[in-house]
Amino acid sequence: MxxxxxxxxxxxxxxxxxxxxxxxxxxxxxxxxxxxxxxxxxxxxxxxxHPALVAALTAQAQNLWHVSNLYEIPQQQALADKLVAESFADTVFFTNSGTESCELAVKMARKYWYDKGQPEKTDIIAFAGSFHGRSSAGIAAAGSEKMTKGFGPLLPGFKHLPWGDHEALDAAIDDNTAAILIEPVQGEGGIRPLPDQCMQGLRKLCDEKGVLLVLDEVQCGIGRTGRLFAHEWAGIAPDIMMVAKGIGGGFPLGAVLATEEAASGMTAGTHGSTYGGNPLGCAVGCAVMDHVTDxxxxxxxxxxxxxxxxxxxxxxxxxxxxxxxxxxxxxxxxxxxxxxxxxxxxxxxxxxxxxxxxxxxxxxxxxxxxxxxxxxxxxxxxxxxxxxxxxxxxxxxx
Missing domain, CATH: 3.90.1150.10 (Aspartate Aminotransferase, domain 1)
Known part of the structure; x- marks a missing residue:
């Protein structure tokens, strides 16, 4: 039985x-x-x-739910345009969750350096207390025993540093470092904000050392901290950013935002999603953005x-x-x-x-x-x- x-x-x-x-x-x-x-x-x-989200979802559901990314999706274009207009980003890829956004962010950072003729730059520095989802890349990035026990072998190429140890961070960056991955406010880790001066120092360090800055704003983004994105309080911009959760207002939706330079390695065929950026999700996302950007x-x-x-x-x-x-x-x-x-x-x-x-x-x-x-x-x-x-x-x- x-x-x-x-x-x-x-x-x-x-x-x-x-x-x-x-x-x-x-x-x-x-x-x-x-x-x-x-x-x-x-x-x-x-x-x-919320009435605006219910209306957006209902109107879209009466017309078109899904076609796949084999075709143009007007709602996806509209949401991408809104995100680009309101952020540092030049381009957006839509996912269904924060975990999927993490997977692409890792791929994007590594592919960038590969296409620049530096394939050795694969290591991603992450921090104790972090949470980046429960996929293979996500748990490898977090690195804690709670997340990883029993799921080996883990995806290689991640370094884990103590939260707030500036000297350890500076020492950890070497010729193999591709990116630094961090949450502006740790959520699962216990609501630990990164001070503005530390965020500014992190951006400066990445520029000096020639590594990408990847922010995980899955939990702290979309108005949660009183700005559209939490990093805006520090007056800096990342190269790549993961979002999800609030962007769909309850509908499964996520995204990776990036500069044109950081996304340059992601050409046709390098990544995809069957459901990501579907008409239903993006119609709701547009309604969310209309509110939270006011x-x-x-x-x-x-x-x-x-x-x-x-x-x-x-x-x-x-x-x-x-x-x-x-x-x-x-x-x-x-x-x-x-x-x-x-x-x-x-x-x-x-x-x-x-x-x-x-x-x-x-x-x-x-x-x-x-x-x-x-x-x-x-x-x-x-x-x-x-x-x-x-x-x-x-x-x-x-």
Whole structure:
């Protein structure tokens, strides 16, 4: 008799069955309403069932779903044009996920040097605490035992350095280095932003040493930090960038953005995707971009981010036995805990609030960018309830 479930048991799932989403809210099948501070792990940038996204998807679904990249796709062209107009990039390749974007970014960096007559430049430097997806390239780039154990032999050509060790980074670059791969804000690694001066120094180092800078903005991009892309705060530009999650607002969509120079090796036949850039995904992506590139929208994200952080600082002060600090930027914030993050996440379920665990004893708060100020107040109240349920009798509440 088979014992394995029909869904491969690779996830440790919470016993929740959501049947409807409305803005910042999720409705469980028993009718309970949860305040969603996870956004499907930073995916639902405009919340659940946003009218503009529903309209874009419905209109496109009534006309054309899929044709493959054997043909021109007007929606894909329109989204590429929007991304190029709003970013450093000259060209875009569409994928279905961040993991696929990582695969192409690695290929693109290595192919660039091969075509430049330097095929020895294949090594990619990555950092402890990183997360770049769960493909062969993604886990090799992350390098942690948690990601790689049992999946060898690993894809070669990756060097792993401590987070924030500038001397180690400078020493690691040699004649075989093709690129540096880094998240401007580590997500899975515990909401660790790279300071602006470090990002600027990294760009300068890449220019001096002649290596490509590849940014992973799968989680921190698309308005999450209050700019369209997180690296914009530092006033620099990468050579290659991975995006996904928020760009589709809940529809599976990703992309690799690149300069003309960095993408020069990716000629016809060097890469492809059956579903990537399909009409459905790109129609939704265009609607997302129309919203998140509006300066007024981003101003609102920054205003609400400031309010949420202020209130979270009060929450931390009120529960010193539970919390250590608030970290992050924009609406990509983390609560560094003195307890197991899983305990706070579980207590949140009882308080009807959704959060996401991360490494370094952090619980992530990744609400829809459309969260209201009233909902921020409600979020703090529910997080306070969760923290109080875990606190010692001597603790106080906000």
């Amino acid at each position: 088979l014992m394995i479930p029909s869904v491969l048991p690779t996830y440790s799932r919470a016993p929740l069955h959501f049947v409807k989403g409305e803005g910042t809210w999720l409705v469980e099948e028993d009718g309970r309403r949860f305040l969603d501070l996870g956004s499907g792990i930073a995916v639902n940038a405009l919340g659940h069932a 300066p007024a929208f981003l101003d609102g994200v920054n205003r609400k981010a400031g309010l949420l952080r202020q209130k979270l600082e009060g929450l931390v002060a009120a529960h010193p036995d539970i919390f250590e600090e608030v970290r992050g930027m924009g609406l990509m914030l983390g609560l560094k805990c003195k307890i197991a993050p899983a305990d706070l996440v579980k207590a949140g379920y009882e308080a009807l609030v959704i959060t996401v665990p991360a490494a370094d004893n952090v619980v992530r708060l990744l609400p829809p960018l459309t969260i209201t100020e009233d909902e921020i107040g409600e979020a703090i109240a529910r997080l306070d309830t969760a923290a109080s349920a875990l606190a010692t009798p001597a603790s106080s509440s906000v």
